[in-house]
Amino acid sequence: MTSVAAEAVHEERSRFRARLDSWTSPSGLFIAAVLVITALPVTRTIQDPDFWWHLRAGQLILQHGGLLGNDPFTYTVANHHWTMHEWLNEVLFAVEFAIGGLGLIVLVLSAVTWLGLFAIMQKARLRNPGRGVLGLGMLIAVVAGFPIWGPRVQMITFAFSALTLFLVERYMVRGGKAMWVLVPLFVLWSNLHGEFVIGLGFMALILVAEVVGGRLHMPDPAQRSRLLPLLYLLIACTAVSMINLNGPTILFYAAGTQASAAQQSLIEEWFSPSFHDWEVLVYGAMMLSLAMLIVFNKRIRARDVALVLVTTALSLQSARHIELFVAASTPVFIDQLALATPRMRAALGRLRPGPARTPARARVQPPLLFRLTACAMLMAGLGGVYIAWLVPKMQLQPYSLAYAQEFPVCAAQWLAGAPAPLRIFNQYGEGGYLSYELSSHGDKVFIFGDAALMGDQMLETYASAETVAPGWDATIRRFGTDIVLYDVNTPLTDVLDHAADWTKVYQDGLSVAFVPTDKLSSVKLPPVPHWAPGSVCGRQVKATPNTGAQNQ
Amino acid sequence: MRRPDLLVVAGASADRRASASRIAWIAAAAIVVLVLTVQPFSNSDVWWHLALGRLITTSGIPAHEPFSFLPAAHAWVGQQWLYEVPLAGLVGAGGAGLASLVMGLAAVAAVVLAALSIPWSSRVSGPWLAVAMVITGVVLNSVAGVTSAVISVLGVAIVLFVINRWRDGQTPAVWGLPVLFLVWANMDAGFAAGLLILLAALLLTPRADASRRRQLALVLGISAVAVLANPVGPGIYASMLSGIFDPGVARSLAGFGTPDFHQWWARLFEAEVVLVIVLWTVSGGPDRFNAIAGFGLLIATLYAQENLGLLAVFMTPQLAIHGSRAWARHVTPRLQRRSGRAARHLHPVATTAALLALTAAMLVALVPRVSASAAASYQASTYPEAAATFAGDHFAGQRIYTIDTWGGYLAYRFPSGRIVFLYDEPAVFGSNALALYQDIDQLVPSWVHVLTTEDIHHAILPAEAREAAALNVLGWTVNCYDPTSKSLVMSSPPSGTPPPLTGLVIPPPGVPDC
Structure with missing residues (x-):
């Protein structure tokens, strides 16, 4: 080997050694730990209500082999270009x-x-x-x-x-x-x-x-x-x-x-x-x-x-x-x-005038093997923590209690048994989940989370019904709504509960459904289910017993 | 006798001209600010303050909440009596227009004082002062009006003025501060901001000035004690803190919420803050007191938007001083390099003529706004004036539900008999009364129960309110509709009446005007 080549190899080795020293130094370990720690808060379960319609839209694109020209999920803006x-x-x-x-x-x-x-x-x-x-x-x-x-x-x-x-x-x-x-x-x-x-x-x-x-x-x-x-x-x-x-x-x-x-x-x-x-x-x-x-x-x-x-x-x-x-x-x-x-x-040093400092001792790093072992242990520990954090988030299934408390999981299961497709007036944030679950059944929702597709006019129309502004009843009926499926204890459901021309047909721990009284005979609804006590919906319903609902 | 030096005489003349020019610019800006800050009764709280002012004049400060049929959780905090009594006096003497004008003048006085708090040694030119004042006026436009917050804006301006003079070595002025705090604490809770500014000045003054620090510490101590001389007594601090950190207050009062940056005024506030930070950065930076007070007020404003006025008035000298410095550092040298000439000043006659023309134009804009007819027209379209008259004629002495922002107006219209549900004083009503109101306002499941237990059979509501549609579902009928304020008077149906099958339509067909 020539002296030049040997020098290059030596230089390369010392550069690698310097890098290794840097990575295994306390500050290097700190940065490595930060990188792992930053992964924790960004790893969560799916809570975005829009996720569900994105998933369903992806499935439909694959089925159709191309983009969907118009909105496939709603009965209100089905003619809007998507x-x-x-x-x-x-x-x-x-x-x-x-x-x-x-x-x-x-x-x-x-x-x-x-x-x-x-x-x-x-x-x-x-x-x-x-x-x-x-x-x-x-x-x-x-x-x-x-x-x-x-x-x-x-x-x-x-x-x-x-x-x-x-x-x-x-x-x-x-x-x-x-x-x-x-x-x-x-x-x-x-x-x-x-x-x-x-x-x-x-x-x-x-x-x-x-x-x-x-x-x-x-x-x-x-x-x-x-x-x-x-x-x-x-x-x-x-x-x-x-x-x-x-x-x-x-x-x-x-x-x-x-x-x-x-x-x-x-x-x-x-x-x-x-x-x-x-x-x-x-x-x-x-x-x-x-x-x-x-x-x-x-x-x-x-x-x-x-x-x-x-x-x-x-x-x-x-x-x-x-x-x-x-x-x-x-x-x-x-x-x-x-x-x-x-x-x-x-500035801090000026605030703390103390005795003259003794000259700092030269820092002596521990042996490389020790540092590598410490580094490996730290990373393994943090990695273990991350995996323990990640796995439960990955294991959560669509039919879990966690989702049943956030989305109308149980109500959707009930509606899936309807003999004919329905037009559902729904909550804005739940349109995506209902579309994911029920669009294959032919059901349509009033609104879902693609606000640009809905358009400003539809958003305003929905908001007027959601906030029970005068004319809310006409707004819901004018599009041919068969059923209102909404969260319990919201202004709209509390008013519907007192309205003489609406009939409550279903209630679980999260959702409640009403049908216009004059449509009770024409809308074909499935029987109100009796959830097994240990099932997801059984546990969810337990929170608020199904009272007053009647099957039509 | 020695003859005066000619150079000194020439210098004095230039100083006089500079001073006159500065005053002219300040006067011009003050007129613009006046137009921006004279406003009608847009803050709905003014009504219950007025009602209280009248009540205090006749019966003294009440011990308990005097207008609502709801039991208030806490004793009445009559801390603002010194604002309420003169306000009632003003409205009684000259109508709403006079009150608007006086509060506008108070805002102008705050802005002028803030501008004058800049020491002469800073050599801030008139145009920079005027620019800073007008920017402040534009920002104040969103928070000014007939509200006690303007008193605090003025108070902060006075404190800043005195502190800046004190920092310049003019120490006697600080002895006026305890009196200011005594008056201020009886008008608005914002006096706390003034005390905190004093504390910041004390802590951030160099230790070398021990005698001046002792003096300021003494003034701060006396002021902190002086504020106890009000109807609440020593409880004033506790009452104020509970108001600031009560989550119910933040939820129910817009002024205690974070600014909504979709609103133009919040964007304006943001732009002003950015401008000041940029100017601080490029002009050498603020001193410690101004930096800490500025960021403190910024945090306060982001937490509760009603503090915007305090921040705006604090920013006035900062904009002027640092804008002027930044201009002198970065722009003037380039301009001089290009033109090779010194800056020219306007001729005094031209300045005076421009000032007079501006004054005339602004007066033309202002006078119609403070007229009695303008005030009456504003009130009739913003508050349920006709609806309240109808209710007073037909349902005298009976309980009335209305939204919280109209509760104060009804308290003003019906000060006796306790027929009002609730108005914007959540710290007195407490969480139980607020919950009752929110039950109906948010239509939570027990809303019908609240109507029954509180024996409410009438309501005055905005036509678009959800409560109107909800009450219609219960069978309540619309007695009359006021197209001017778009409000309804509704009443519960006689028992046994079947509920309607058609929803509420606005304007309701076949219903008479109120």
Whole structure:
């Protein structure tokens, strides 16, 4: 072996050894632990009421071999054209469900969300913060996002947004060609979720911010020569996004949702976060401390300002956008925290004047084998905790008590026995579950969770009936409703209970059903079931005994 | 005798002109702010405050809740009597228009004081002061009006003014603060914000100024004791804290909720906060007191939107000082490089003419709004005036259900006989009374039971209220419909009447106007 080759091998070995030392150091272990801990809150059972109609839509797409032109689930807006902006995701849901049931879907979506968090951390690492700050920032971010984590389609946009921001930032800092991976990613993203335009928006925002920031002489601008390729990337991503079964109009789809007054005012996830709710307190604290850090450091890049401002505005407008705040503002938060740390340490040191410090002893690391063993034990322990956390979430089945207390599982089982299809006036958040369970039976619902498909007019119509505004009765009847299936103890059911022209026909622990009295003879309903005491519905009904219901 | 130095005379003249220009800008901005803050009785609480003001004038401060037939859980907190009595006096003397004008002037005084709290040494120019004042006025527009919150906005402005003077070395002014707190604590609970600002100033003043710190500590102590001189006595702090942290209060009062950022005014508030943070960042940053007080008020506003006025008035000097500094640092050098000329000032005559023209235009906009006819028209369309008259004529002395935001109006219209259900004073009514109200308002299963047990047979409701449709299902009939305020008077049916099979339609056919 020549001396040059030997030197190269030696250099390679020492680099590997240095990396090993770094990974097995306390700070390296801390980061590894943070990565595992961040996986815990993003791994949950499926609670998103929209999940069920996504799953059913995916099954229907596979059955039909193409997109469904019109709404297949409702009897109110069946003539509305359905832009299936999440069609690929729905197909994936159906395939995963067929292979591994709900558990596989939970696993995949949790992994996707975690990958988004990993991309955020990688972006933050580009600015070389200390590992303590990096880990602390990531922990704060994952708690800040607590209200929105969980297996839902939105997490795809979260992960892709984080990845887009990471790749663009990497290019701005280091250059290279890795950012072009975004072109095929956008083809995928635009077919998975209609909010891919957020990624395009982020790129455009960074471009504009860098141009404006350059004119304002803001700190750490990207090299000017890197802006033009970024513009080309933006154009390419925009162009390939149109390679979509819905065609080029998909580009404008998300804007319609953001501009819909009915969606913004009626759907809970579009409401502003309430700081009386403990779940959003950490998000609020992160937002405020980021503002304080920026004022304290007086140093921030133009693109960071733009991303923080836009995602703060979006997240204050709608709680569901907290994910975008976490994706875009966490690296800025970590960067600002790292910038402030030396000054804060110095200030704390001044506050605690003590005896002159003795010179610090040189740190001696324990032997590598010991560190590797400790590292393996820690990771095994944390891995074990994660698996213990994950498995019960994966094992939850659609016919479980947990779902029967959230969705009309038992009522749907009852209605599935009806001899003829029914038109069901339902609760907005339960339309998806009823469609999943009953659409194959031919039943149709009044409304379900694709608000854009429903349209503002239908949302307003539904809201007027739900809130028992004058004319509610006529609204329900005008579409030819056969039965009202709604949660117990809601304004509508409490009024129906007293209405002379409605008859209660079913009640369990969650749901109650009414039929217009004049339709009692024509609507064919199944007999009220007698659930076995140990069954899921038996246990659910036990909570509120089925009183007053009569079979017709 | 020595002749005065010519340079000194020239400098004095320039100072006089700068001072005159500053005053002109402040005056112009104050007029704009007045137009923005003079508002009709849009805050529905004004009615029960008015009713109380009248009651106190004749019978003194009540010991118990005086208008509702519901048993209140807590003794009456007559802490705001000093706001309520003058308010009733104003309305009695000059109608709603006069009350609107006076409260608008109080808001203007707050904004002007906030602007004047900036020390001369900061050399903030008139235009920056005016810009800051107008921005504050636009933000205040959403919270101003005839409400005791304006008193607290004024109180905070006075505290800021005094504190900034004190920090500049003008120490005697702080001795006026205990008197301010004594008056303030009898008008609005927002005095607590003033005390906290004083505490922040005390804690964040450099330790080197020991004598001044001692003085401020003494003033703070006296002020904290002075606020006890009110009808609630020492219980005032406990009463205030229980109001802030009572979840029932947060649920039932919009002012105690987080701002809804779909509303334009919340977006405006957000924009103002962002602007101040940007200006702080690019102008060298605020001092510790302003940074901590600013973020404290921001947290308070995010927690309860009714604190927006306090934050807005605090932001006025921050916008002016840091906007001016940022401009001088980043924009002026470039402008001077480009033009090579010094900035020019408007001629005094032109300034005066512009000011007069602005005043005239604003007065043209303002005067019709404070007229008696405008107030009457606003009230008739916003509150169930005709419906209440009808109910008073036909169901005198009988209990009436209405929504909480109209409860105060009914208390004003029917102050005696305890016929009102509930109004927006949840801290006094307590959770049981609130639960009874919510049973009906949210139509929870026991709502019919509440109507029966509370012996309620009449209701005044907005036509679109869910209660109206629900009562119709029970067979309640519509006695009259008021198309101006879109309200209904409803009554329970005689026993044995079969319930209707058709739903409520608005406007109800065949029903007379109230």
